[in-house]
Amino acid sequence: MLANNVVGPLVSVVLTAAGLENFRLARAKLRELVPPDHGDLLDSEMIDLRGDIEFENVWFRYPGTEAWVLKDVNLTIRQGEMFGVVGASGSGKSTLMTLLMGFYAPTRGSIRINGYDISMLSPNRLRNGIASVQQTSFLFNSSVLENVHLGRLDAGYADVVGAMTKSGAEEFVSKLPQQYLTTLTEDGGNLSGGQRQRLAIARALVRGADIMLFDEATSALDVETEMQIRHAIHTACQGKTGLIIAHRLDTLADCTRLVVMRQGGIEAVGKHEELIIGDNSYRRMLQGKSGLAAAPDEPMN
Numbered sequence: 001m002l003a004n005n006v007v008g009p010l011v012s013v014v015l016t017a018a019g020l021e022n023f024r025l026a027r028a029k030l031r032e033l034v035p036p037d038h039g040d041l042l043d044s045e046m047i048d049l050r051g052d053i054e055f056e057n058v059w060f061r062y063p064g065t066e067a068w069v070l071k072d073v074n075l076t077i078r079q080g081e082m083f084g085v086v087g088a089s090g091s092g093k094s095t096l097m098t099l100l101m102g103f104y105a106p107t108r109g110s111i112r113i114n115g116y117d118i119s120m121l122s123p124n125r126l127r128n129g130i131a132s133v134q135q136t137s138f139l140f141n142s143s144v145l146e147n148v149h150l151g152r153l154d155a156g157y158a159d160v161v162g163a164m165t166k167s168g169a170e171e172f173v174s175k176l177p178q179q180y181l182t183t184l185t186e187d188g189g190n191l192s193g194g195q196r197q198r199l200a201i202a203r204a205l206v207r208g209a210d211i212m213l214f215d216e217a218t219s220a221l222d223v224e225t226e227m228q229i230r231h232a233i234h235t236a237c238q239g240k241t242g243l244i245i246a247h248r249l250d251t252l253a254d255c256t257r258l259v260v261m262r263q264g265g266i267e268a269v270g271k272h273e274e275l276i277i278g279d280n281s282y283r284r285m286l287q288g289k290s291g292l293a294a295a296p297d298e299p300m301n
Contacts, residue, residue: 056110056112102126130210148199149206167201
């Protein structure tokens with residue numbers, strides 16, 4: 001008993017110290033990504049981010065490295081379109097979104113939204129205009145309502161219900177024991193993969209952003225569930241600009257145009273019917289001659 005009384009507090013102190021060290025390191029990294037002094041950066045919510053997204057001569061490599069991750073990317077995504085991004089692992093797909101959200105700045109070139117160079121926007125204004133859904137949906141040990149409400153803390157109950165309905169989550173939440181007040185286990189362990197993704201989409205929708213990003217949001221789901229989430233993504237993007245990264249081509253079926261990425265550059269851009277008559281990775285994937293997810297990347301000069 002005495003040993004427990006002594007050892008228990010010591011363990012707590014050690015764990016707390018480890019937690020504080022992790023927090024310190026995370027805070028230092030955050031300061032690298034988001035400098036505390038934004039100076040004259042544009043921060044007003046009056047700045048309209050409803051417009052075309054333009055990548056102009058964008059080159060990018062991570063700080064301290066020599067390898068280019070993106071190479072001379074020139075791309076325009078029109079306001080209101082669902083735009084698909086395909087390519088092999090390591091082709092630069094997710095890096096496009098990382099730069100668009102302002103987590104890193106292009107090494108060369110510029111990115112504009114509705115004519116605004118995003119380097120002139122404050123991180124707060126930029127990220128308030130963009131909502132993202134990732135492959136892994138992070139849910140917390142709290143109620144369904146609280147998990148969705150995290151998308152925008154000042155959202156009203158009607159906003160949450162609207163987002164839940166649009167994402168298709170309302171259907172299954174209404175059948176839970178306490179509906180919106182049902183407590184989720186850590187990472188939503190008491191929900192299916194499809195249910196977790198619907199909540200993640202609802203949390204993104206409640207932000208009210210004009211740009212929706214989906215990065216492999218269906219890759220961990222079975223085919224039947226993937227079809228349901230595809231419908232939810234299509235509904236979520238109505239009236240917004242949507243960017244969808246996916247290895248499964250079915251997920252991109254609703255996209256108006258696609259960009260095919262290869263080794264950090266753009267291999268082709270166009271509609272599905274245009275790409276299938278060209279010599280590109282997209283066509284070869286459809287023909288079953290190669291898979292983008294597994295295709296090795298050879299160095300480009």
